[in-house]
Amino acid sequence: MKTALIGYGKMGREIERILVERGHEVLLRIDLENRADLDAAHLAGIDAAFEFTTPATAFDNLCTCIDCGVPVVCGTTGWTGRLEEAKRRCLERGGALFYASNYSLGVNLLFHLNRQLAEAVERLGAAYDVRIGEVHHTRKLDAPSGTAITLAEETIGRLASKTRWRNYAPGIERAANRLDDPAAAAPDELVIASRREGDVPGIHTVLYESADDRIELRHTILDRRTLALGAVVAAEFLRGRKGVYSMDDLLQ
Numbered sequence: 001m002k003t004a005l006i007g008y009g010k011m012g013r014e015i016e017r018i019l020v021e022r023g024h025e026v027l028l029r030i031d032l033e034n035r036a037d038l039d040a041a042h043l044a045g046i047d048a049a050f051e052f053t054t055p056a057t058a059f060d061n062l063c064t065c066i067d068c069g070v071p072v073v074c075g076t077t078g079w080t081g082r083l084e085e086a087k088r089r090c091l092e093r094g095g096a097l098f099y100a101s102n103y104s105l106g107v108n109l110l111f112h113l114n115r116q117l118a119e120a121v122e123r124l125g126a127a128y129d130v131r132i133g134e135v136h137h138t139r140k141l142d143a144p145s146g147t148a149i150t151l152a153e154e155t156i157g158r159l160a161s162k163t164r165w166r167n168y169a170p171g172i173e174r175a176a177n178r179l180d181d182p183a184a185a186a187p188d189e190l191v192i193a194s195r196r197e198g199d200v201p202g203i204h205t206v207l208y209e210s211a212d213d214r215i216e217l218r219h220t221i222l223d224r225r226t227l228a229l230g231a232v233v234a235a236e237f238l239r240g241r242k243g244v245y246s247m248d249d250l251l252q
């Protein structure tokens with residue numbers, strides 16, 4: 001494939017390494033200083049674009065790719081209030097869009113286990129409370145992470161006891177004691193505790209707790225490579241397809 005990288009930061013560079021390893025070409029690299037080059041002329045002949053920028057810029061970049069007929073794999077998080085609009089535009093204009101809040105195969109297995117666990121807890125009427133923790137590097141712009149939001153929404157959709165999520169910054173340990181916290185969550189709120197430290201690529205924990213025991217599902221990214229590989233495989237999957245796709249489509 002002939003590819004374009006929109007956002008040449010940590011993910012853009014990691015994706016480039018994987019593209020080269022898998023025999024693809026990178027013909028265009030767009031970052032802040034040359035962002036005006038993201039246009040039909042520069043995108044001509046591109047088979048797939050990778051959009052990994054910022055919450056403020058993702059939507060416009062995606063629209064440019066869609067309008068220019070370039071299939072686009074987007075991983076930018078923190079802007080999904082406009083995701084439905086982007087999907088509609090893609091479908092209306094006959095484009096191809098792949099969006100995932102997390103491209104790691106392991107995280108998508110975590111999503112699968114999370115859905116199963118929530119369904120089992122609901123079916124058994126078990127007396128567990130649930131909360132979610134996420135840790136990322138200090139340069140991450142959005143909180144909670146897109147992955148934590150996916151975990152929360154997929155849990156809320158399966159548990160009658162939770163109707164919405166609420167983000168707390170201090171970290172999962174503090175949130176675990178939230179009944180003593182003056183900012184305690186309401187019983188129907190699913191707490192997401194977000195922590196920012198060092199260069200952590202991403203740790204996500206789903207914690208079910210009863211008076212007597214605890215169940216923890218945890219995924220830890222050791223190397224961003226897993227995220228970049230997933231994005232490249234998503235672009236390979238998108239080849240020759242039109243429409244809107246997610247990791248569920250890819251994994252099936």
Ligand SMILES: NC(=O)c1ccc[n+]([C@@H]2O[C@H](COP(=O)([O-])OP(=O)(O)OC[C@H]3O[C@@H](n4cnc5c(N)ncnc54)[C@H](O)[C@@H]3O)[C@@H](O)[C@H]2O)c1
Nearest residue numbers: 007008009010011031032052053057075076077101102103
């Ligand atoms: N879905 C996933 O699996 C996944 C994985 C990792 C990161 N992310 C998300 O992807 C995004 C990028 O992550 P990162 O770690 O590469 O961040 P980063 O800060 O290292 O890189 C982002 C790059 O985008 C550039 N940029 C900003 N505005 C731009 C514009 N208008 N056009 C082109 N480039 C522009 C920045 O200069 C920077 O180089 C974040 O939202 C992050 O949360 C998603």
